Amino acid sequence: MNTPVSGAAANEARANQTAFRDADLASVTDIAEARVHHDTTARSLRESLALLGDRLAGRMHVPGDSGWDDARAAWNLAVDQRPVAVVVAAGVNDIVQTVLAAKSLGLAVAPQATGHNAGPLAAANGLADALLLRTSEMRGVQVDPELRVARVEAGALWGDVVAAVAPHGLAALAGSSHDVGVVGYTLGGGVSWLARSHGLAANHVSAIELVTADGRRRRVDASHEPELFWALRGGGGDFGVVTAIEFRLFPVAEIVAGTLFFPIERAEEVMQAWAAWTATVPDTVTSVGRLLRFPPMPELPPFLSGRSFVVVEAAIHESPERAVELLAPLRGLAPGMDSVHPQSVAELLRLHMDPPGPTPGYGDGMLLADLSPATVRAFIDAVGPDADTALLTVEIRHLGGALRPEVARSSAAERGAPEPGVVAGFDAEYLVFGAGIAIPGAEEALAASLGRLLSRVEPWRAGVDYLNFAEHERSAERLFGDRVARLRAVKNAVDPTGVIRSNHPVGR
Ligand SMILES: Cc1cc2nc3c(=O)[nH]c(=O)nc-3n(C[C@H](O)[C@H](O)[C@H](O)COP(=O)(O)OP(=O)(O)OC[C@H]3O[C@@H](n4cnc5c(N)ncnc54)[C@H](O)[C@@H]3O)c2cc1C
Missing domain, CATH: 3.30.43.10 (Uridine Diphospho-n-acetylenolpyruvylglucosamine Reductase, domain 2)
Structure with a gap:
């Protein structure tokens, strides 16, 4: 370093x-x-x-x-x-x-x-x-631009990492928001704006330093305690207190990205068109179809405050000319606003319009095996322009590409990289997530709205859920499927009395 x-x-x-x-x-x-x-x-x-x-x-x-x-x-x-x-x-x-x-x-x-x-x-x-x-005060970030590796401490945020790597013309597989923690995000998997071309962030981790329940400091990687290294990459925070992680960076300085805004009344037409478009795009395109209902707030720009939209957000790792070709079917729908343009990869932290700081939120999500026209219709029934919903944001993220487990495994083998961890990728092509602002008194309406959304799309639910987007309790089986027994064996070996407590325990 x-x-x-x-x-x-x-x-x-x-x-x-x-x-x-x-x-x-x-x-x-x-x-x-x-x-x-x-x-x-x-x-x-x-x-x-x-x-x-x-x-x-x-x-x-x-x-x-x-x-x-x-x-x-x-x-x-x-x-x-x-x-x-x-x-x-x-x-x-x-x-x-x-x-x-x-x-x-x-x-x-x-x-x-x-x-x-x-x-x-x-x-x-x-x-x-x-x-x-x-760990919020341990935010050190070290970058080796030649080796294209970063080592970050337990409390580093994605904003810290992006600020450190972007001047070198490098990109990290960062979350959508500047203040999400790098370690928590990566231990859960990590779906970035480069996810369809590069896979999960967890599978580009080269080493993890942690303190286990016996008070020992360990540094684990593919050759040292490989079973623990496997469990930490996607299995969450149940195996020790991570003090630092090391991961790969990518030579991506610029990207074509932005948002197409349409009136929410066109939700079904736009979401159907977006869903069909996702089936045609290469893995260099990662996108989200989303309904947004902005509350009237002085902090928001006037063109957003109090207004509702159906939007397509996209990050396209191609030349500007190729991106124009790829976007043509969606631009053909004549969006009211179009912010897609070539930009520094660091700008991706703003693309999703996440809250700028701590927020009272109520949300949850699930993976979808598939997205048929009927799935989109069910989604629109639950949260579309005519629905009675308290959710301010509901989105469907396009997965697939390098997030497919078999693709992740073969690409790791080709690179001579460590085999993927417990979550190589997803047997699911899309992810749905909804959330609202949990101001006092809103809880009941939020729970009912979220319940409606998730139950309407339940028929397309994948076999497991994604840990990072599980904001309510889940069974370990629901999160990890047939990998639970192996995870529990690791937990029993490193923390037999259950000293370490994570938000999504694997059980013992
Ligand atoms: C606004 C917003 C945007 C998001 N965007 C994305 C996104 O684009 N892609 C995506 O994949 N996810 C995203 N997420 C989900 C996010 O990745 C998870 O919420 C993740 O758990 C956040 O990690 P954290 O450390 O910030 O949270 P925390 O609540 O601090 O940590 C969550 C859990 O991680 C574990 N953990 C954290 N630090 C350590 C440590 N040092 N040692 C051991 N375990 C630890 C613990 O089990 C802890 O309970 C987003 C969430 C929000 C709210």
């Missing part, structure tokens, strides 16, 4: 590398003693946590302190997280200390970068016996 973009946290991690063992042992002994000399009462727990707090380079918040509400807040502001305490880690040593302390106290550790997918974690008070471990 010859171009450290933000090296402070990385240096701290290196310095800690030699020191952490002694510190670990001392803290565990202290905490264990605190338990022996007191019953497991609230007082002894407080004392034990205070011992942990004293040893952190970062900080700890407990209920009632002045930073408590900020520390426990998730990006999804509708989620009420109530853990035993929150640790805001300053570096890897804080993570080791937290895991060891939690283990000795019989608590769980729930790692979290942003809280974009905090809903399932906090459901049914799932944090009542857990320390919430925030």
Whole structure:
């Protein structure tokens, strides 16, 4: 790595590398003693946590302190997280200390970068016996432009990575939003605007550094602990606290991208035309067909505020001339606005018009095996212009291409890259997702609207769901299908007592 973009946290991690063992042992002994000399009462727990707090380079918040509400807040502001305490880690040593302390106290550790997918974690008070471990202040990013590799720390956001790699003419397989966490996104799979040409982000990861439930720091890759490396790439955050990941970058500086806007009254015509078009385009085109109902808000530009649209968003990794040819059938529908143009790949973080910051959201999604005219009709019945819906955004993403498992496997073999992880790709050609703003009082209408959408398209549902777009609880079988037993074997090997708590546990 010859171009450290933000090296402070990385240096701290290196310095800690030699020191952490002694510190670990001392803290565990202290905490264990605190338990022996007191019953497991609230007082002894407080004392034990205070011992942990004293040893952190970062900080700890407990209920009632002045930073408590900020520390426990998730990006999804509708989620009420109530853990035993929150640790805001300053570096890897804080993570080791937290895991060891939690283990000795019989608590769980729930790692979290942003809280974009905090809903399932906090459901049914799932944090009542857990320390919430925030990695949000570990945002170091290092780029090696020659090797085309990035190494990023646990709390880095996609905005951090894109800002670091774009000046080198490189692209990462980033999410649609600047403030989604790189690690959470990648552990779940990672569907980017380059997904149909490059596959899942998880399958371009070359190494993962983590702290496992025994407090050990490990670096896993295709040759070192390959089974753990397999589980981490698509299996989510159940196997340890990831402290850094390394992944490939791509020489993509420019892309043709943008949005075609049509009045929502044309939803069925446009969505049918888009669905038919997706069956004809090459893998260099990744697109979304979407219905958007913008609330009247002064923060929005006047041409969007209070208006509703059916839109097609597209990222086309082709020359501008070829992109014009590819777009002709959709442009032939005469969109009211057309923002598609050649642009820096960094601009893709704006294409999906995601919320600029933390938002109270209520949403969920599922994979669709297929998208027939009847599927589109069912979608329009549930959320189209005549539907009574509280959802502000409902989208269908086109998958396929390099996201097909067999394509992902053969392309990894051709490149001599590691075999794909637990989610090589999807046996599903499309993904549907709907969401609304969860302001107080709106929950019932949102739940009913989302239920209507998902039940209408259920006949086309694929065999499994996609972890990153599962914003409510799911069974491990629903997320991982026949790979559950292998994932549980990894979980039992690295975390037999269930110290690490993820939002989508694989079970044991
Ligand atoms: C506005 C928005 C846009 C999105 N766009 C996309 C998109 O384009 N493509 C896509 O695939 N997904 C997308 N997602 C889904 C997103 O990838 C998931 O919500 C993902 O879980 C977010 O990761 P996070 O770290 O930001 O969230 P968090 O809620 O912080 O983390 C989610 C889970 O990841 C695990 N985790 C996080 N950090 C660690 C760690 N250091 N060690 C171990 N486990 C960890 C934990 O299990 C945690 O519960 C989007 C979500 C939103 C809300």
